[in-house]
Amino acid sequence: MSKRILIIGLGLIGGSLALAVKKGYPGTTITGYDIDPQARKLAKSLQVIDDAAVSLEDEAPEADIIIISTPVESTIQVINELLNLPLKKGSLITDVGSTKQTVVEKGSLLNEKGVFFIGGHPMAGSHKSGVEASRERLFENAFYILTPTEDIPVAKMIQLQNVLKATRAKFIELDPETHDRFAGLISHLPHIIASGLVHQVAKTGEKEPLVSQLAAGGFRDVTRIASASPGMWRDILLHNRETLLTMLADWKQMMSEVEKMLVERDEDQIYSFFAEAKAVRDDLPAKKKGALLPFYDLFVDVPDHPGVISDVTAILAQSGISITNIRIIEAREDIMGVLRLSFRSEEDLTLAKAKLSEHMYETYEAP
């Protein structure tokens, strides 16, 4: 592919897209721009981009493909800047923002300049930010939502997917309103709730610091996302405000119902509340990378014995399997522990499972 690609916003997502596209099309030159000179410098020295642009004015008019990967409020500002620049006729512009209605509304104004704006949102990520956290395989097997407006020709959609197929994500088309409703429900509302839980514990922790130290697997699992970039999430909330106000009202209603069950000591209702949620959660597609399961995790029962972690890692290393994360998550009856191993792909996970069972380790996957 001999196209000039410009990535605006060199953070986790911009960097990961740059790495994936570079891997998929080794001959392509990727230029990066970031408002932060440090991010530009780091992206260049980590070889995430080939060249760093010092201004949009210089680079945007030369680009065939522009990917805007900034927080959503900045995306609106970047589009405003692009609206005032001479852009290459027929060029493709896309974004990666977590909200789509306001971005697509603004982005489609670019189409009047003879370019094609297609909103996008890769449904994978991390609580980490910055180019140093970027990974070439971040989007592998994840859904990549595209929100084209009616005036976008099919050929341009195909061209964009051809560029982005290097991510090995699965493309799906949605209209911006449906996107924001779905993303609100499965990503934005959970983020508010996770941060709310952290606040609630912190409040008690001010007087009784022991509570934070005791916070174990469950609390950590449901609140991991609260460690994400506050600026990015501020923008997401403000750009999906109406949807989230409705969802918060529904959430409060549901919590009132739980409160009532508790006040009335309604055993059956409490049981059903958990049983129905369990059935739905257990039925979610497992092992697929995407909005709900960003990593390929394997749990391993291990004896509480010195050297057990190096034994497990050695077995995997002998088979050339890389572990992306390893964590001891709980102790069982003082004699057993559980290791959570994360892998880059389903193949690695399956092979790891086979190799570990050959060595008599008991393994299981998250439901």
Ligand SMILES: NC(=O)c1ccc[n+]([C@@H]2O[C@H](COP(=O)([O-])OP(=O)(O)OC[C@H]3O[C@@H](n4cnc5c(N)ncnc54)[C@H](O)[C@@H]3O)[C@@H](O)[C@H]2O)c1
């Ligand atoms: N983090 C995730 O899990 C995730 C997943 C999917 C989509 N997204 C979306 O991707 C976008 C980027 O998120 P991220 O996690 O990469 O954030 P990040 O904080 O890692 O990177 C954002 C980068 O944009 C730069 N930037 C900000 N304003 C700019 C401007 N006006 N011009 C040029 N550069 C500017 C910042 O300096 C920073 O380097 C956001 O819109 C977010 O909603 C995030």
Ligand SMILES: O=C(O)C(=O)C[C@]1(C(=O)O)C=C[C@@H](O)C=C1
């Ligand atoms: O895995 C995480 O840490 C994420 O928060 C990723 C996540 C999500 O909510 O699933 C966050 C925001 C993005 O728009 C898409 C993906």
